[in-house]
Amino acid sequence: MPRVSMTKTLCKFRRIEIADKFSTITSIISQPKYVCSSCARSANDKAYLCKPSALGKPVKGKRVNSAPVAIATPSIAPTLIPTLPITNAISQTTVHSLPALSMGAQAQLQAMVIIEQEQAKPDVVFTNKQAKKLKKLAKKKNKQLKQAAKAVKQYNKALKKAKKALNL
CATH class of the missing domain: 1.10.287 (Helix Hairpins)
Structure with a gap:
């Protein structure tokens, strides 16, 4: 790909300038190999960015999110398997689907909730x-x-x- 001489890096361009030079910039960012660590713009050459870092390497000083990501494509839509603990799954059920509790069970449940709230409060010393x-x-x-x-x-x-x- 021929390198286009640009007076500024992509990071310095304003939105209006980006709109004016859209075709040139599209060719630069179509296959990104580098990302700017300050403004998160990407390009296929280091010269177009003010603080370039390779896409394959993690950026220094920044943690990369290791959470699984689901990418939706027109033909295949993968779903993530929920890895929630059983307690979270139970708490997400609707109130209408739960059976009515007896008075003793309700009192015990309220006592448990109060105890959990007291334990959750950190003692500030x-x-x-x-x-x-x-x-x-x-x-x-x-x-x-x-x-x-x-x-x-x-x-x-x-x-x-x-x-x-x-x-x-």
Whole structure:
């Protein structure tokens, strides 16, 4: 494929410029071999990208999602086998399909839910150093809020004065 001389990399192009040079850019990105690690654009040559990395290699500093991906094609539509635990599958059933629970079973279920909620709450324990930092941050935030309130008050005062001067 002949290389087209371009003054800018693909990453620097604005959307309008991309629309204007669509045919040239289409030939560049039709069979991508490289991807830009900053803006995720792809091209068949490194020269067109500002931070190129090969598609076969993972990008440094970024984790690649290892989840299975289903690609839908016109002729074949593969489906993923659900790998959900049994508890999730049971919780996804509709309420109407479950049999009615007796009063004792409902009370036991509610007690179990309360216990699970209490266990799910993490006990937040701060060290002395963390407590000091949080206190300092809270103090700083309050100071910023006071300054913002003062600025709003001054702005409203100046606005009121300007309106009064214009109405004379």
